[in-house]
Amino acid sequence: MDILTFFPSWLFSTLPILFFSLILVYALRSKKTSKASPNLPPSPPRLPIIGNLHQVIGKNFHQILWKVSRKYGPIMTVHLGSTPYVIISSSELANQALKTHDQILCNRPRSKGFQRLTFDYMDVAFSPHAEQWKEMRKVLVNEFLGSKRSKLFKKVVDEEVKGMLDSFSSQHLNTTVNLDERLFHLVTDIVSRVAVGKSYREETFRGKKLKEMLDDLVISLCGSVSDIYPGRLGLILDEVLGFNRRLENTFSNFDAFLQMVLDDHIDHTEASNQEKDMIDACRSQLTTNELKALLMNVLNGAIDTTTTTMVWTMSEIIKNPRVMQKLQEEIRGCVGTKASVEESDIAQMSYLKLVVKEALRLHSTVPFLLTRECVKHCQIGGYDIYPGTRVLINAWGIGRDPKVWTENASVFNPERLETAELDRSEMIPFGGGRRACPASSVATQVVEYTIANLFYSFDWQLPSGMENQELDMEEVGSLIVVRKTPLCLVPMKHDWQD
Numbered sequence: 001m002d003i004l005t006f007f008p009s010w011l012f013s014t015l016p017i018l019f020f021s022l023i024l025v026y027a028l029r030s031k032k033t034s035k036a037s038p039n040l041p042p043s044p045p046r047l048p049i050i051g052n053l054h055q056v057i058g059k060n061f062h063q064i065l066w067k068v069s070r071k072y073g074p075i076m077t078v079h080l081g082s083t084p085y086v087i088i089s090s091s092e093l094a095n096q097a098l099k100t101h102d103q104i105l106c107n108r109p110r111s112k113g114f115q116r117l118t119f120d121y122m123d124v125a126f127s128p129h130a131e132q133w134k135e136m137r138k139v140l141v142n143e144f145l146g147s148k149r150s151k152l153f154k155k156v157v158d159e160e161v162k163g164m165l166d167s168f169s170s171q172h173l174n175t176t177v178n179l180d181e182r183l184f185h186l187v188t189d190i191v192s193r194v195a196v197g198k199s200y201r202e203e204t205f206r207g208k209k210l211k212e213m214l215d216d217l218v219i220s221l222c223g224s225v226s227d228i229y230p231g232r233l234g235l236i237l238d239e240v241l242g243f244n245r246r247l248e249n250t251f252s253n254f255d256a257f258l259q260m261v262l263d264d265h266i267d268h269t270e271a272s273n274q275e276k277d278m279i280d281a282c283r284s285q286l287t288t289n290e291l292k293a294l295l296m297n298v299l300n301g302a303i304d305t306t307t308t309t310m311v312w313t314m315s316e317i318i319k320n321p322r323v324m325q326k327l328q329e330e331i332r333g334c335v336g337t338k339a340s341v342e343e344s345d346i347a348q349m350s351y352l353k354l355v356v357k358e359a360l361r362l363h364s365t366v367p368f369l370l371t372r373e374c375v376k377h378c379q380i381g382g383y384d385i386y387p388g389t390r391v392l393i394n395a396w397g398i399g400r401d402p403k404v405w406t407e408n409a410s411v412f413n414p415e416r417l418e419t420a421e422l423d424r425s426e427m428i429p430f431g432g433g434r435r436a437c438p439a440s441s442v443a444t445q446v447v448e449y450t451i452a453n454l455f456y457s458f459d460w461q462l463p464s465g466m467e468n469q470e471l472d473m474e475e476v477g478s479l480i481v482v483r484k485t486p487l488c489l490v491p492m493k494h495d496w497q498d
Contacts, residue, residue, distance in 0.1 A: 041086055041383040043077040044068060051079025053228075061478050062367035065089070066397035075381045081228030085371075085390045086380075089397045091404055091426045093381045097393060098432030101378045101385075106434040109373040109390050111227050112238070113220050116251050122293035125301055125370065126221070129434065140294055141438050143281040149194060152275035153442065154343065156193045160186055161450055162340065165457050168491045176463045180311055180486040183450070184211065187307045190446065195298045196261050197268065197277045205257050210299075213257060216250045217300050222479050258292045304480050305365045306443050309429075311487050312363035313356055313451055316412045318460060318489065319471045323414060327355055331456045341452045346445075349452060354414035356448055357427070361405075362412060364429040367396035367481050372435070395428045396481070458491040 046052045056078060058064045065087055069076055074090030088094050097105050107129045108114070114126040121127040124137045142148065164186050168177065185201060188210065192199040200210055208216075224243045226234030238244050261279075268274045278298070282291050317324045334348045335341050346352070374389040385391070400409045404426050405416070420426070430440035437443075454460075462468060474484040 038384045038386065039382065041075045041077045041381075042072045043079065043084075044072055046079045049082070051081055051083075053080055056080070060475060060481075062394055062396045062481070063475075065392075066394055066400075069394070069397065075383055081225075081234075083228045083230065083390065085392050086385060087392050087394060088380070089394045090401060091398050091428075094393050094398055094428060094432070096380045097372070097391060098428070098436075101380065102433035104376045104378045105372045105374055105385075105391055107373040107375050108435075109227075109371055112224055113222075113227075113247055116247055117217065117220060117254070117296065119289040119293045119296075122287075122290045123297050124294070124438070125297050128373075129375075136290065136294060137438065139282060139285060140297070143285075144195065144278045144294075144298060145439055145442050148281065149278070152194055152277065153190075155275065156190050157446060157449060158343075160189050160193075161453050165340070165453060168458065169493070173491060173493055176488050176490055178486050178488050179314055180307075180483065183310045183314075184303070184307045186450065187303050187310070187446070191298060191302045191306075193277070195278045195295060197265060197279065200257075200261065205260065206253050208253065210257075213250075213254055214300055214304060216246075217254060217296070218304065218479050220247050220250045221300075254296065255292065258295055261295070262288070262291070301437075302439060302443065306446060308365045308480060308482050309356075309360065309363070309443070309447050310450055311483060312365075313359035313447065314454070314460075314489070315471060315473060315483065315487050316359050316362065317355065317451075317455070318462065318487075319468055319473065320412055321468050323355065323412070324455070324460075327351055328455050328459075331452050335456055341449065341456050343449065346448050346452060349448070351414065352448055352452055354417045356444065356451065357417050358412060358414040360429040361399040361417075361427050362410070363481070364395040364399055365480055366429075367394065367478075369393040369395055369428065369431045370435070393428070395431075399427055399429070401426075457494065459494050461490045461492055463488055463490055 044052055044055055047054060055068065056064050065078065066089060068078070069087060069089040074088065075093050076087050076089075077084050078087055079085075088097055108126055110128065111126075115121060118126050121132070122136065124133065124140050127133045127136070164182060188201045189199040192201065203209070205213070224234070224247070225237040225241060228234070229237065265279050268276050268280050278294075279291070282294065286294065317327060330349055330351045331341065331345075334345050338345075369392070372391045372393075374385050374387055374391060376387055378385050399405075402409045430437040430443075462471060472483075472485050475481045476484045
């Protein structure tokens with residue numbers, strides 16, 4: 001018996017129509033699905049569980065990812081563990097992230113280390129974008145960086161720079177000086193005096209000095225396993241690998257140190273003849289934890305970054321005798337016969353400003369801007385970025401992009417900036433948008449003033465007859481990139497009769 005007799009006759013006449021209808025529906029659905037499929041940034045091949053960790057782990061994370069981006073493009077996805085990160089390595093795309101989509105990409109991802117060390121997100125640098133963050137940023141700008149504190153800043157900077165120069169003249173002339181150490185002392189004393197009224201640099205607390213506590217803080221802020229493996233696995237590994245214990249020790253030490261600072265603080269609010277520091281201004285406005293979180297940002301954020309910028313700037317000047325000679329001629333020509341550089345002299349030193357900017361281009365102290373988290377779908381470079389996506393902007397790589405800075409992008413050449421129109425994101429050492437560093441102007445002024453005084457008062461040489469071009473410029477670090485070896489120089493008294 002023919003099996004076809006089991007079907008009604010009308011079915012055969014409609015089969016072709018049904019067949020072609022199904023094909024049309026499938027085609028339309030496929031087209032719709034294709035349109036809806038996310039167009040994600042390209043990604044290197046990854047392994048199960050670890051993602052791309054095997055490809056990017058190394059002592060210079062920013063350099064490794066810059067090299068990977070040469071193959072996969074200026075925007076790419078890299079999986080660190082089970083967490084995808086979008087890496088941006090061009091000024092054009094950074095401009096889209098920091099300006100066009102700033103409101104969408106201005107959030108911070110939540111992190112165990114961030115939460116603990118910021119007293120449950122009470123700070124400015126690491127907290128999510130919310131009303132609390134806006135209020136704390138306003139306080140930081142008004143009470144530490146604004147005009148209210150400018151007179152105190154100027155006085156403290158003048159005194160501390162003069163003290164450093166005097167020590168070079170009286171104790172260290174013609175002897176080798178560790179500039180990393182001396183500049184750290186200088187910046188620590190400046191920041192501490194303006195923020196808390198005195199410097200705690202030489203005091204030991206729980207067996208550690210401030211420098212050691214700041215180093216511990218940086219390590220804990222670099223992240224934990226649970227940041228790249230959210231969920232139970234990350235929590236277990238944090239405990240097994242000892243991160244939780246180290247984090248708690250770091251927090252306990254720094255919290256107790258800040259409490260000691262607050263307890264020791266002398267109230268200047270009633271004294272008419274003394275400049276008020278940040279604690280004086282903030283104590284009546286903030287809770288104790290809010291004030292501690294703000295102090296953590298100031299001490300952790302201002303000291304290491306400003307010191308490192310000074311050291312890299314000094315290093316590049318010393319390595320390039322032509323630049324050093326031209327800079328000293330400008331500085332000494334502007335200052336004339338005065339005993340030292342004054343703040344008003346800096347405005348005339350156009351080449352000094354180019355030198356500092358060029359150093360910042362090559363040596364963005366924070367190689368990756370602090371991680372941003374997308375809060376709403378947007379597109380960067382034509383690729384989809386979805387809510388919850390973590391975005392890293394390689395400021396170090398952008399400063400060396402050959403498409404912007406030519407094939408000699410890695411060469412220190414301040415003159416290249418004389419005609420450069422930096423109206424986008426070709427240089428972003430201080431970030432951009434809502435989460436840009438609010439201290440960029442103050443920090444740059446301190447760097448320029450210090451460099452001008454160092455090269456006005458002294459001629460500098462490398463120890464042991466080393467040639468300038470032989471100066472080692474190798475980098476180390478992840479959250480902050482520093483010199484692998486300390487910068488050691490010999491201050492020589494300048495012969496003013498030459």
